[in-house]
Amino acid sequence: xxxxxxxxxxxxxxxxxxxxxxxxxxxxxxxxxxxxxxxxxxxxxxxxxxxxxxxxxxxxxxxxxxxxxxxxxxxxxxxxxxxxxxxxxxxxxxxxxxxxxxxxxxxxxxxxxxxxxxxxxxxxxxxxx
Amino acid sequence: xxxxxxxxxxxxxxxxxxxxxxxxxxxxxxxxxxxxxxxxxxxxxxxxxxxxxxxxxxxxxxxxxxxxxxxxxxxxxxxxxxxxxxxxxxxxxxxxxxxxxxxxxxxxxxxxxxxxxxxxxxxxxxxxxxxxxxxxxxxxxxxxxxxxxxxxxxxxxxxxxxxxxxxxxxxxxxxxxxxxxxxxxxxxxxxxxxxxxxxxxxxxxxxxxxxxxxxxxxxxxxxxxxxxxxxxxxxxxxxxxxxxxxxxxxxxxxxxxxxxxxxxxxxxxxxxxxxxxxxxxxxxxxxxx
Numbered sequence: 001x002x003x004x005x006x007x008x009x010x011x012x013x014x015x016x017x018x019x020x021x022x023x024x025x026x027x028x029x030x031x032x033x034x035x036x037x038x039x040x041x042x043x044x045x046x047x048x049x050x051x052x053x054x055x056x057x058x059x060x061x062x063x064x065x066x067x068x069x070x071x072x073x074x075x076x077x078x079x080x081x082x083x084x085x086x087x088x089x090x091x092x093x094x095x096x097x098x099x100x101x102x103x104x105x106x107x108x109x110x111x112x113x114x115x116x117x118x119x120x121x122x123x124x125x126x127x128x129x
Numbered sequence: 130x131x132x133x134x135x136x137x138x139x140x141x142x143x144x145x146x147x148x149x150x151x152x153x154x155x156x157x158x159x160x161x162x163x164x165x166x167x168x169x170x171x172x173x174x175x176x177x178x179x180x181x182x183x184x185x186x187x188x189x190x191x192x193x194x195x196x197x198x199x200x201x202x203x204x205x206x207x208x209x210x211x212x213x214x215x216x217x218x219x220x221x222x223x224x225x226x227x228x229x230x231x232x233x234x235x236x237x238x239x240x241x242x243x244x245x246x247x248x249x250x251x252x253x254x255x256x257x258x259x260x261x262x263x264x265x266x267x268x269x270x271x272x273x274x275x276x277x278x279x280x281x282x283x284x285x286x287x288x289x290x291x292x293x294x295x296x297x298x299x300x301x302x303x304x305x306x307x308x309x310x311x312x313x314x315x316x317x318x319x320x321x322x323x324x325x326x327x328x329x330x331x332x333x334x335x336x337x338x339x340x341x342x343x344x345x346x347x348x349x350x351x352x353x354x355x356x357x358x359x360x361x362x363x364x365x366x367x368x369x370x371x372x373x374x375x376x377x378x379x380x381x382x383x384x385x386x387x388x389x390x391x392x393x394x395x396x397x398x399x400x401x402x403x404x405x406x407x408x409x410x411x412x413x414x415x416x417x418x
Binding site (some may be wrong): 030031032039040041043044065070090091092096108112113116117120 | 152153154157159163164166167168170174175177178181182183201260322350351354356357361362365
């Protein structure tokens, strides 16, 4: 179901940037379906690299918790700390979050953790030491 | 039982009409590249995420994923080629009406292709889209000529893939890797992934590794990631350097004849196309939001 038809939280891109920073520099992410971020960031990318672009965008996001049975007040603002409670994990353990931009609610996109790339990156770092 | 026959001619003729709108980023080469490259890459985690942990036949999964690795790698190289064409087209459009030398002779266009591009509103697109951009020497020659100062007897000093003593320095030592990536593309496109003996000789020289033939190209996931990182970084550097070279060229042209263009308009065009803040002949513009 599209984000626009589900209960939606609102958050600023800066708060999402804070959340990404909190996941640490070793987590890798990709974005699927968003023309704004995929046109500006080389994915897969670390959290701080994505966060830098998010902060520059100064936009607001709609976030839907796909598993949340509660129906929050439409447009309730959530912070980076609260976002943690709503993160879904896929079969392989990667974290998946679904968003749309507040000024383009029709376009859903996913922020997805890339565990494979994180593993390769760790192996490359270990080899170079 | 007779084999089912379908009117393939009719259906194949219909294929070219199955289209969707061009992405809005198509007017900005670096964003157009980024969108397509990232979308291509996302095929891999999408299938891994949805198939890897389900009840799949592992051998079939591995075989299909390796084929997908080749397809994504090919897409990345195609995106890079298109980026070069789009960037060159912008340069030609910015300069063509302001100079009268022979720089555009670097493009060879036959009459039949000129007719096909007759309705193209952009001289740059008409010239650049009629050629392939898959040879480092040819690419360098074209950008060098397009970005040369007017009536330069040396025919230009900007080298997109410069040698040891050429500029810009940030793009030195990239040509061999780009040629290697182009050769891998050739293997996938023209030989369905089979490395022929002639391919192997070229690949061995470019990669400085022993490449055997006949073999089938079988790329792993990290291989695609390394190529993407390389091309993503290269695109960013090329965007910066071509933008700077074009700006400098326009500055020179304007200094010789201020009637050829309005600085603010040209500065805004560059800012939007290259996504950089531009100062041109006293006019400063930022990319439109």
